[in-house]
Amino acid sequence: MLRWLIGGGREPQGLAEKSSVQTIGEEQIQNPYTELLVLKGHHDIVRFLVQVDDCRFASAGDDGIVLLWNAQSGEKLFELHGHTQKITALAAFPSSDACEEKSHLILTASADRAVIVWDCDTGRQVQKVSCFHSTVKCLTVLQRLDVWLSGGSDLCVWNRKLDLLCKTSHLTDAGISTLVELPKNCVAAAVGKELIIFRLLTSRDGSEGWDVLEVKHLVDHQDNILSLVSVSDLTFATGSHVGELIVWDALDWTKQAYECNFWDSPLHPDAQQEIKLSQNQNEISVQHLTSDEECVFAAVGKGIYVYNLQMKRVIAFQRTAHDSTVLHIEKLPNRQLVSCSEDGSVRIWELRERQQLPAEPVPAGFFSIWGFGRANKQANQTAKKTPEITTTYSLDLIGDLIGHSSAVQMFLYFSEHGLVTCSADHLILLWKDGERESRLRSLTLFQKLEQNDGLHLRF
Numbered sequence: 325m326l327r328w329l330i331g332g333g334r335e336p337q338g339l340a341e342k343s344s345v346q347t348i349g350e351e352q353i354q355n356p357y358t359e360l361l362v363l364k365g366h367h368d369i370v371r372f373l374v375q376v377d378d379c380r381f382a383s384a385g386d387d388g389i390v391l392l393w394n395a396q397s398g399e400k401l402f403e404l405h406g407h408t409q410k411i412t413a414l415a416a417f418p419s420s421d422a423c424e425e426k427s428h429l430i431l432t433a434s435a436d437r438a439v440i441v442w443d444c445d446t447g448r449q450v451q452k453v454s455c456f457h458s459t460v461k462c463l464t465v466l467q468r469l470d471v472w473l474s475g476g477s478d479l480c481v482w483n484r485k486l487d488l489l490c491k492t493s494h495l496t497d498a499g500i501s502t503l504v505e506l507p508k509n510c511v512a513a514a515v516g517k518e519l520i521i522f523r524l525l526t527s528r529d530g531s532e533g534w535d536v537l538e539v540k541h542l543v544d545h546q547d548n549i550l551s552l553v554s555v556s557d558l559t560f561a562t563g564s565h566v567g568e569l570i571v572w573d574a575l576d577w578t579k580q581a582y583e584c585n586f587w588d589s590p591l592h593p594d595a596q597q598e599i600k601l602s603q604n605q606n607e608i609s610v611q612h613l614t615s616d617e618e619c620v621f622a623a624v625g626k627g628i629y630v631y632n633l634q635m636k637r638v639i640a641f642q643r644t645a646h647d648s649t650v651l652h653i654e655k656l657p658n659r660q661l662v663s664c665s666e667d668g669s670v671r672i673w674e675l676r677e678r679q680q681l682p683a684e685p686v687p688a689g690f691f692s693i694w695g696f697g698r699a700n701k702q703a704n705q706t707a708k709k710t711p712e713i714t715t716t717y718s719l720d721l722i723g724d725l726i727g728h729s730s731a732v733q734m735f736l737y738f739s740e741h742g743l744v745t746c747s748a749d750h751l752i753l754l755w756k757d758g759e760r761e762s763r764l765r766s767l768t769l770f771q772k773l774e775q776n777d778g779l780h781l782r783f
Contacts (some may be wrong), residue, residue, distance in 0.1 A: 344644040346721045355672060355723030357743060358758030361398035362727075362751060365391045370746035372414040373736045374430060376444050381736055381744060382430050383752055384411035390432055392444055395741040398754050402447030409435035415463035417441070417472060417484070429484075431472060433460035439474060441486060451486040457494075464503040464511065469524065475500030475513060479522060481536055489534035492522070502552045504560055506574050510539070512560060514549035518542065519562060521577055540577050544570055551613040553620070559633065561620050563610025569622060571633060581636050612652050621661055623650035628663050628719065630675060640675060640717035652734040661719065662743070664732035670745055670755075672723030678716045727753050 352358075368386035375381050376392070380401065384390045388411060390404035413433040428444040439460055441450040458477040465472045471489065474480045477499040480491040500513045509524045521540035527533035547565040554560045559580065561571045571581040607625035614621045619639070620631045628650060629641040646665035653663045661673045730748035737743055743755040 345647055346642065346645070348721050348724050352723050354674070355725075356757040356759065357672075357723065357725055357755035359756040359761055360727060361754040361756065363393060363398050363400070363754060364751060365389070365400055365403065366750045366752070368410070368750060369733070369748040370750060370752060371733045372411060373734055373744055373746050373752075374414050374416045375736055375738070376416055376428050376430065377418075378738075379741065380428075380444065381738075382414065382416075382444070383746055384414045384432060385733075385746070386410040388434060388436075390414075390430070390442065392447065393744075393752070395736075395738050395744065395754065402444075404432075404442055404447060404449070406440045406442075406449050406452065407432065407434035407436055407438060412459055412461055413463040415465055415472070417465050418467065431463050431465075433463055433474065435459050439463070439486075453482075453486055453488075455488075458499060461499055461501055462503050464505060466505055466511075466524075469509070469526070471524075473503060473511065475503050479503075479511075479513060479536060481524060481534060490524075490536045492536055492538065495520075501549070504552045504554050506554070506560065507557055508575070512552060512562075512572075512577075514552050514562065517545045517548050517564065519545070519549060519552075542572075542577060544579060544582065551610055551622075553613040553615050555615040555620065555633070556617045561613055561615065563613050563622060563624075565609050567608030567610060567624060569610060569613075569620065569631060571620070581633075583631070583636075609649075611650060614654050616655055621653055621655055623653045623663065625649060626665070628653055628661065628673070630661075630717065630719065640719045642673065642719045642721075645671065645673075645719075648731075651731065654735065654737060656737055657739070660722070662735060662737065664735055664745060666731040668726070668728040668730055668732060668747065668749075670725040670728075670732055670735060670743070671721060672725070673719045674722050676718050676720055678718060725755055727755075 366385055366387055366389060370383055370385040372384045373381055379395050380392060381395055382390055382392050388407040388409055391400060392402040393400055411432055411434050415431045417429040417431055419427055430442050430444055431439060433439045437456040437459055438452055438454040440452045443450050456476060460474045460476045462475040463472060470484060472482050477494055478492045479500060481489040483489055495515055498516050500515055502514045504512050506512055511522050513520045513522060519542040520538055523537050523539050525535040525537065545564045545568055549562050549564050551563040558574050559571060560574050561569065563569050569583040570579055573580055610622055610624050612623040618633060622629045622631060626646050626649060627641060627643045628645045629638050632639045645663055646667050646669060648666035650663050650665050653661060655661055659675045664670045728747040728749050732745050732747045735743055735745040742757060745753045
């Protein structure tokens with residue numbers, strides 16, 4: 325398996341620490357990623373990946389360099405130099421339907437207080453803005469309006485040509501840490517433990533006039549908001565440093581659900597005491613959220629949790645999914661979930677349903693032992709009732725990808741070309757479906773043989 329072929333895996337952990345982490349054998353039958361390519365080019369921590377199109381992605385990190393890659397071959401397409409300090413945000417800016425020129429752009433923000441727009445097809449710098457008073461921490465593209473937002477000590481709205489359309493007044497020194505798009509030209513911005521709702525207003529007469537207004541301040545979190553995710557057109561969710569999960573209505577910004585101790589799940593009551601004894605701030609911090617329209621998937625400390633929005637409860641979890649803090653999780657199309665951690669591992673989980681029949685009640689009393697009396701009649705009536713089938717869920721480990729020697733920051737999923745991971749070890753790993761790659765190599769070989777046979781026939 326891969327772990328035998330790749331050098332520089334995780335450091336061996338103590339037996340006591342490893343005992344609580346689910347493991348998988350060498351024969352990972354359900355794990356398709358049995359081949360990998362090592363992509364080198366960065367000289368420091370690689371923190372960000374963004375998908376450009378079906379076959380390309382960009383990477384960036386603390387070395388200030390932006391690299392463009394081919395996800396199929398692993399070929400480095402362009403090396404983009406323009407920033408003087410580490411990259412703090414990366415976003416793709418695809419062409420809109422209204423745009424005449426079909427181009428693929430990416431936006432990069434840096435600690436050098438600049439934002440650069442790059443052309444992915446040429447590798448050239450399109451525009452650069454260096455008028456920021458502080459570091460831009462997040463970038464969000466509103467494709468429907470063909471504008472993008474930069475978040476830092478203020479919120480700025482820009483068009484494709486890098487014209488500043490409007491901006492807010494100075495918010496706080498901490499600034500906006502993350503942004504998410506909401507319906508009706510609104511966005512939610514996390515500023516410390518506060519959530520601010522902004523509305524973008526465009527000119528009704530068709531002129532270039534724009535404005536951005538603060539319309540709501542939500543102060544329901546008790547500590548800093550670390551993760552913000554759009555669930556659907558009607559819902560979004562936030563997670564905080566002290567383990568709070570809040571589900572919000574995306575139209576009127578009211579709370580649909582507030583869970584303060586959802587990580588202390590009642591699925592296994594016998595584990596409650598263990599959690600409370602070992603609890604510390606890092607173990608309950610909600611590091612990352614992702615979702616589909618049914619569930620919110622939360623990375624909490626070393627664990628991952630599946631919170632069902634309709635039931636308003638955790639339906640499945642792995643309390644110790646990794647040896648260290650989980651930094652990033654994503655839901656795949658086929659009921660699978662991928663998580664990566666500070667321990668250098670990438671793990672694949674499957675959300676499985678299990679139907680259970682509840683145990684039938686056993687009649688009590690002396691007479692029921694011999695089949696006499698009223699108790700027996702009640703037992704017969706109970707037996708005639710159709711037992712209710714309850715559905716339980718579990719997160720089962722089906723793959724363990726060990727190739728990085730340091731914290732895996734995040735990953736991208738390409739349905740055909742595999743999984744891309746980036747790490748503090750300066751490397752990018754492109755994990756490939758071994759069976760698919762084998763078929764492609766065989767097909768290429770057959771095509772070459774047919775070409776050679778054709779050449780022989782000519783001569």
